[in-house]
Amino acid sequence: MQSSIFEPMDNASITLQVSTLPDSPGVYQYYDKEGKILYVGKAKNLKKRVSSYFTKTFDNNKTRILVKKIATIKHIVVETETDALLLENNLIKKYQPRYNVLLKDDKSYPWICIKKERFPRVFSTRQVIRDGSEYFGPYTNMKTVHILMDLIRGLYPLRTCNYDLSVKNIKAEKFKVCLEYHLGNCLGPCEDLFSENEYNENIDAIRNIVKGNFKESLHKFRSQMKQLASDLKFEEAQRIKEKIDVLENYQAKSTVVNPKINNVDVFSIISDELYGYVNFLQISHGAIIRSHTLEIKKKLDETDEDLLQLAIVELRQRFNSLSKEVYVPFEIDLGEGIKTHVPKLGDKKHILDLSKRNAKYYRMDRFKQAKIVDPERHEKRIMAQMKKDLRLSEEPRHIECFDNSNIQGSNPVAACVVFKNGKPSKKDYRKFNIKTVVGPDDFASMEEVVYRRYKRLLEEEHPLPQLIIIDGGKGQLSSALKSLDQLGLRGKIAIIGIAKRLEELFYPDDPIPLYLDRKSETLKIIQQLRNEAHRFGITFHRSKRSKQALDTELETIPGIGEKTIVQLLGHFKSKKRIAAASFEELSKVVGASRAKKLIQHFAKKE
Structure with a gap:
């Protein structure tokens, strides 16, 4: 070197x-x-x-x-x-360089230790002592360790004391059996009541169990059960049968793929603009003996290949993996001595998909936590992802979306809704009456409202959005672009159109639409903007139609003019209240003559 x-x-x-x-x-x-x-x-x-x-x-x-x-x-x-x-x-x-991804090491993972001593103890620990003892793990959570230790203690009575059980001490009768012996949890090696060879056979079986290999233990217990049954020792045979049931039940919960898949590491990655999530599954005899997901913060726009390669080295070191075969989602070079495989079908593909699901669920949990604990991080991630997905030059912190609303050209209106940092900013919503367009012309209407909106923002020196979304396809987008051209804003504000049927996104001067993943957060925010603009526009349109219907009916009454209608609505607030008012109440507002005409009109409708 x-x-x-x-x-x-x-x-x-x-x-x-x-x-x-x-x-x-x-x-x-x-x-x-x-x-x-x-x-x-x-x-x-x-x-x-x-x-x-x-x-x-x-x-x-x-x-x-x-x-x-x-x-x-x-x-x-x-x-x-x-x-x-x-x-x-x-x-x-x-x-820990500033521009490298962060790989946090956690030294407090639990291990299962088989102590290097005569009649070895088996226990859980977070401290690794280099004294020749065997350590299995580390495990990613203590619950797994408790389950394994309960299984081991239920199958094999082991000593828990820390006495020096040397041949010399046992012969000198230095120790006496304790309560654990009388409870049946220990077989009394301290008084030489259990042979060292049999004890070590149990330790070998425990080694296999923590490695995920249950075959030898099951075979041994079944042989013992048959022998005891043949000797008519049915109570003892039943106790062995209960151990077999416990072991088979644990094995059934652990085995997820073909038992022939042995000593394999599985890695998958899910990433967004700011973070990568790498899941690691360790497989032994078809059982998952370890699962862990590592979150990596990106620093220099690293690719999935870069992150996965670095994470694999880190995780294999951290969990002391010596597996010679690795399943990965794409080709990756891990150097000599490690065989990488990209599964396409069958059980191997199934286990890779399982790893990917683990990464996805971990990412979803982190998103939920971020929304509650660190909303700023959540916003930053969403904005960075939208910038990437929509091919923008800057994050769309301020987005405006336009939608037209008319029924056969009647009461044409338009709506503009505003999102800031991915959330609705309702105080900034605006509604427009179409002034220059006659008839149902969506293209001309869109041109008018976009021009009016940004002409006003420029005049009043208000900040412009980073992104404009037009609810419609190429036609509406082209109309909006005409207005931006007139205002000298083309190229200064990003603008896209969204077509409703296939959720196609159109860009200026690009005939090929962009299709986002249906589950992507970027598309969901665009859909939310479009739906909110549609809702806001429809509400305004209905309100205008209702008002027009009311105004039209009052204007049909002979002798009732515009000023009278204004007086009536100003006092009674609604058509329903005008119709329900008495002659005296109406007279006080518009005089007896007009009050009589109103009473006669509404009486004819009953």
Whole structure:
């Protein structure tokens, strides 16, 4: 292994020094001018990988900032890509560079320990002592450990005392059996009542159980049960039968795939714009003996391949996995000695799908927690995801959506609803009466309201939205674009149209629509905007139609003019109250002559 350190340098010297890097696998480290580590990365070819940072144009702003800050480069050459993977992981955990994804290590996972001693004890612990004892785990939660320990104690009576049960001490009769012996939980090795060979056979069986292999224990118990039954020892045979039932019940709950699938690690990943969620399942004899999901915060727009590769190395180290075969959702290079497989069908695909579901459920739980505990993080994630999904240049913190509403051209109106940070901002909603369009012309109506809306915002110097959504297809979108052209706003505000039937998203000057995943949060927010605009527009339209219907009926009464109608509505508030009013009540408002005409009109309708 070789190390090289360059002194702080300017751009010209960076180019010079990068050109001297070796074409070998290794790990590179970037430092700023103050000597603080910025980033650690691995490479199959150090020269190609490092030089790409200074020759490529990056879309991600953080990567551009990182490159500007690099003042010193260090590199370590290793023998193989596997060594590079392991070294990268260790250096990230050691230095925790600002621009690397966060891999948090938890040292408090529980283990099951088989103590290195004569007549070994078996117990759970969170502390690993390097004294030759065997440790199985770590397990991701204590509940699994309790279940396994209860199973082990129910099948095999073991000692719990910490006496030194050496041959010399037992022969000297230093110890006496305790209450555990009298309760049947221990067979008394302290008084030499149980042979060391039989005890060690039980320990071997326990090793197999914690590894997920129940076959040998079941075979042994069945043989014992048959022998005891043959010797007419039915009570003892029944006790063995109960142990078989306990073991089979545990095995049935544990086995999820073909029992032939043994000693395999399964990894899957679900990600969004800000985080990746990697699930790890460890399979032994067809049973899941471990499940854990790791949340990784992205720093430099890392791909799923980057995150998964790093997470696999971390999780296998953390949980001490020595499996030689790994199931993954896509091709990935984990170096020599590890066989990767991308399942397509059958039991292997089933277990990979199960891992992916675990990652999804974990992500959903984190979303729910974020909404309650950290709403700002939830908003930031949603906005970043919308920016990516809709191919925007900035996060759509302020969105406005337009919808037209008319029935055969009558009472044409339009609505504009506003969302801020992904939530409705009802105080900013606006409704429009269509003024310049005659008849049912949705395209012209859309052109009018978009023009009026943004002409006013410009005049009053109010902030403009980052995104406009038009409820309609290409026609309505084109009409809205005409207004933006007139106002000089085209290209300054992102605008899309959404067609209702297939939820197609249309962009200016792009004939091919965009289809988002039906379950995506971005599409759900767009649908919520569209539905809210439709609801708001319809409510306004109904209100206008009702008012018009009322006004029209009153105007048909001979001798009742516009001023009288205004007086009546101002006092009685509704047509129903006018119709129910007495002659005296009406006379006080509009005089006896008009009151008589109103009474006669409503009397004819009864």
